[in-house]
Amino acid sequence: MDASKLLNPERRMLKMMQKDESKSWSLEEVLSGCDWNDQAVAVGAGLGLSNLGFVETFESVETVIKLSSGGLSALDSGLLEARLWNWISTSKTPDMATLQQSFERHEAGPGVGLLKRIGVGLEGGKFSAQDPAKVEEIISKRSEFLSNLPATVESLEPEMLEHFKGRRDFIESQDTTTRTWKITSDGLSVSSDLLVEKEMVSEITPELLQSENWRDAEFRAFDVTLESSTPRTGRSHPMQALIERIRNIFLEMGFSELVEDYVQTAGWNMDALFIPQDHPAREMQDTFYLDNPQKMTLPDDLMELWSKIHIDGGDTGSLGWGGKFSKDISQKGLLRTHTTVNTIQYLADNPSKACRMFTVDRVFRKEAIDRTHLPEFHQIEGIIMEEGANLQMLVTTLKTFYEKMGYPEVRVRPAYFPYTEPSLEIEVKWRGKWLELGGAGIFRPEVTEPLGITHPVLAWGMGLERLAMLVLGLDDIRQLYISDLEWLRNQPII
Numbered sequence: 001m002d003a004s005k006l007l008n009p010e011r012r013m014l015k016m017m018q019k020d021e022s023k024s025w026s027l028e029e030v031l032s033g034c035d036w037n038d039q040a041v042a043v044g045a046g047l048g049l050s051n052l053g054f055v056e057t058f059e060s061v062e063t064v065i066k067l068s069s070g071g072l073s074a075l076d077s078g079l080l081e082a083r084l085w086n087w088i089s090t091s092k093t094p095d096m097a098t099l100q101q102s103f104e105r106h107e108a109g110p111g112v113g114l115l116k117r118i119g120v121g122l123e124g125g126k127f128s129a130q131d132p133a134k135v136e137e138i139i140s141k142r143s144e145f146l147s148n149l150p151a152t153v154e155s156l157e158p159e160m161l162e163h164f165k166g167r168r169d170f171i172e173s174q175d176t177t178t179r180t181w182k183i184t185s186d187g188l189s190v191s192s193d194l195l196v197e198k199e200m201v202s203e204i205t206p207e208l209l210q211s212e213n214w215r216d217a218e219f220r221a222f223d224v225t226l227e228s229s230t231p232r233t234g235r236s237h238p239m240q241a242l243i244e245r246i247r248n249i250f251l252e253m254g255f256s257e258l259v260e261d262y263v264q265t266a267g268w269n270m271d272a273l274f275i276p277q278d279h280p281a282r283e284m285q286d287t288f289y290l291d292n293p294q295k296m297t298l299p300d301d302l303m304e305l306w307s308k309i310h311i312d313g314g315d316t317g318s319l320g321w322g323g324k325f326s327k328d329i330s331q332k333g334l335l336r337t338h339t340t341v342n343t344i345q346y347l348a349d350n351p352s353k354a355c356r357m358f359t360v361d362r363v364f365r366k367e368a369i370d371r372t373h374l375p376e377f378h379q380i381e382g383i384i385m386e387e388g389a390n391l392q393m394l395v396t397t398l399k400t401f402y403e404k405m406g407y408p409e410v411r412v413r414p415a416y417f418p419y420t421e422p423s424l425e426i427e428v429k430w431r432g433k434w435l436e437l438g439g440a441g442i443f444r445p446e447v448t449e450p451l452g453i454t455h456p457v458l459a460w461g462m463g464l465e466r467l468a469m470l471v472l473g474l475d476d477i478r479q480l481y482i483s484d485l486e487w488l489r490n491q492p493i494i
């Protein structure tokens with residue numbers, strides 16, 4: 001054993017340990033005994049001494065069980081079985097139909113199975129238990145189990161642990177390694193002369209090299225394989241980082257960005273895009289109409305143009321939709337339901353200048369919030385307008401975009417939008433499955449001709465959150481916006 005190669009921290013640690021040959025030193029004791037505050041230094045010194053046979057290292061792993069998202073929300077609002085049982089005990093009509101009205105579908109379905117397993121079933125059309133005391137006991141044991149977390153795995157009842165392991169996202173385990181060090185007889189016999197700390201050079205400077213001092217200096221060795229803590233630095237939210245990456249890809253592909261207002265008229269959001277005025281997506285259930293401004297005045301000649309197109313196709317050769325056209329409907333204020341409203345306005349202002357534009361921005365639809373839907377989300381929208389632009393070019397552009405995002409397998413399928421012909425659906429292969437990410441197509445003459453647009457326009461609109469779910473491997477879209485710090489810290493740099 002060569003003690004002359006000892007590094008300063010190893011010298012200090014060994015010197016301290018020589019004072020007490022029978023003691024097992026914990027990390028905290030080493031840190032305070034050596035007057036260090038960097039765990040990595042202590043762990044590194046312990047490792048070095050261990051390799052030289054001067055100390056023996058003991059490691060023990062402790063497993064702690066903590067709550068994950070499902071468990072946390074159960075702790076907050078009560079276990080599903082507890083809420084169901086409470087409902088059964090207090091409801092006048094504890095039957096299946098009322099259950100389905102009182103609980104959301106994602107709870108009612110699994111809830112019935114949960115109840116069955118704790119002895120609650122349908123008896124003559126009503127939920128009841130043979131042994132209510134037993135049901136309550138199970139429920140309170142389960143709730144108590146959750147409220148005791150975090151706890152070490154040994155302290156928990158194995159049966160309960162198994163139960164919650166089987167429930168999705170309820171609990172998770174975390175291992176922590178604890179080390180202690182004890183001096184060996186070889187360590188004890190190292191002479192104290194060798195344990196005097198030396199001046200160490202950890203940074204090579206021009207001054208050091210110009211002087212002669214480097215000849216006798218001791219250089220601090222770096223061990224890049226050592227574990228160290230991850231620094232907690234500020235960083236972009238994954239959504240922001242993803243938007244930035246998408247922006248860069250489109251800029252790289254020669255597109256310019258278009259940033260426009262959320263507040264728009266039904267005229268531009270829908271009429272200009274030849275969406276019939278009685279289209280179901282225009283209903284209050286799908287679109288957020290505004291009280292203020294309730295009405296936004298549009299030029300009469302513009303509405304006249306749309307009116308003609310909608311009623312009989314005007315000069316475009318189209319038959320239009322027939323029926324009536326209301327200028328009041330056109331002038332209604334709304335929150336844009338898609339970013340296509342901005343591309344069409346851009347084209348109306350620049351009808352004959354070839355262009356490639358994109359937008360990554362927020363849109364609004366009256367959706368109930370669930371695993372895959374949000375009422376506010378983002379679209380990745382783009383257009384190419386130039387002479388000779390064609391379907392092949394559209395498909396290639398979309399493929400190139402997704403390829404740059406890391407998804408080389410892209411396919412398109414026929415679809416329908418009132419404003420494009422042909423219309424496509426874009427799908428990307430992810431974990432062996434095809435996922436629909438957006439729509440695309442070539443604007444119809446009913447859209448382009450009244451605005452005097454001279455070249456073919458290729459257009460697409462894709463969901464950003466859907467893409468984020470692929471990139472981050474999520475199965476719940478809400479995770480993107482709940483500001484879960486622990487989750488945010490552990491996200492990959494996009």
Ligand code: PHE
Nearest residue numbers: 338340439440441459460461
């Ligand atoms: N606007 C469409 C949507 O919101 C997408 C789309 C854009 C389709 C452009 C065709 C052309 O889903």
